[in-house]
Amino acid sequence: MPATIREVTPGDAPRIAAGEYATAQTPGLLNAMPGEIPEAAFREKIESLQKASRGLYAAAEIGQDIAGHVLLEPMLLAANAHVCDLTIVVYPPWQGRGLGKQLLTYAIAWARSNPHVEKIELKVRASNARALALYRSLGFQEEGRLRKRVKERNGYLADIAMALFVDEPGTGAESIHLCRAESATVHVGWLTSTGGRRSLSIA
Numbered sequence: 001m002p003a004t005i006r007e008v009t010p011g012d013a014p015r016i017a018a019g020e021y022a023t024a025q026t027p028g029l030l031n032a033m034p035g036e037i038p039e040a041a042f043r044e045k046i047e048s049l050q051k052a053s054r055g056l057y058a059a060a061e062i063g064q065d066i067a068g069h070v071l072l073e074p075m076l077l078a079a080n081a082h083v084c085d086l087t088i089v090v091y092p093p094w095q096g097r098g099l100g101k102q103l104l105t106y107a108i109a110w111a112r113s114n115p116h117v118e119k120i121e122l123k124v125r126a127s128n129a130r131a132l133a134l135y136r137s138l139g140f141q142e143e144g145r146l147r148k149r150v151k152e153r154n155g156y157l158a159d160i161a162m163a164l165f166v167d168e169p170g171t172g173a174e175s176i177h178l179c180r181a182e183s184a185t186v187h188v189g190w191l192t193s194t195g196g197r198r199s200l201s202i203a
């Protein structure tokens with residue numbers, strides 16, 4: 001399935017909001033109910049991350065469709081600004097086909113190329129087996145369990161806090177490759193780390 005991963009623009013906000021609302025129709029995956037976050041908030045987030053230049057908002061495009069998105073949001077205060085919060089959503093028709101792995105690999109490679117980012121954090125419901133498998137497969141480790149963090153109609157669910165230290169040895173800093181397939185062409189990116197500076201190259 002050829003997908004192109006690219007940074008989004010404010011004009012993508014309606015399609016991203018629609019994709020997230022469609023995903024939220026399935027209970028137990030996302031915190032926001034369908035439509036709970038207004039479309040304008042998606043646009044504002046894209047604009048603010050573009051301005052910050054320390055955050056990432058990227059989407060996977062398949063033909064004319066946006067099939068999913070990934071965000072890395074830097075924390076606001078100086079003491080935590082080396083930490084980014086991760087959000088990833090693959091929309092229903094495209095789930096389970098490797099796109100989540102492609103988007104997350106892209107985000108990790110981006111983080112590794114950005115000298116300000118040292119740690120990526122996320123929270124995932126303890127019941128979200130696919131998301132947990134994805135995060136573990138790319139080196140995220142559990143940092144704790146937040147009990148009763150999600151309230152649903154039938155009771156409570158725990159969130160698992162997970163994190164990846166982007167330069168930690170053993171998490172494959174040099175082996176994470178950014179793969180981008182466009183039509184019949186596959187572009188492969190690689191990461192280099194020299195004297196503490198990280199850079200991302202795309203062939």
Ligand SMILES: CC(C)(COP(=O)(O)OP(=O)(O)OC[C@H]1O[C@@H](n2cnc3c(N)ncnc32)[C@H](O)[C@@H]1OP(=O)(O)O)[C@@H](O)C(=O)NCCC(=O)NCCS
Nearest residue numbers: 089090095096097098099100101124129130131133134137
């Ligand atoms: C979670 C999500 C991002 C994963 O993306 P995806 O494209 O569906 O998943 P992928 O096809 O890339 O598969 C990722 C890994 O999960 C595994 N996996 C797939 N389906 C699975 C399932 N039902 N149970 C357990 N593992 C599963 C795959 O084997 C793969 O691991 P591998 O490459 O080591 O074999 C996507 O399903 C999604 O957006 N879901 C709804 C929103 C959501 O849950 N977001 C995360 C909130 S924390």
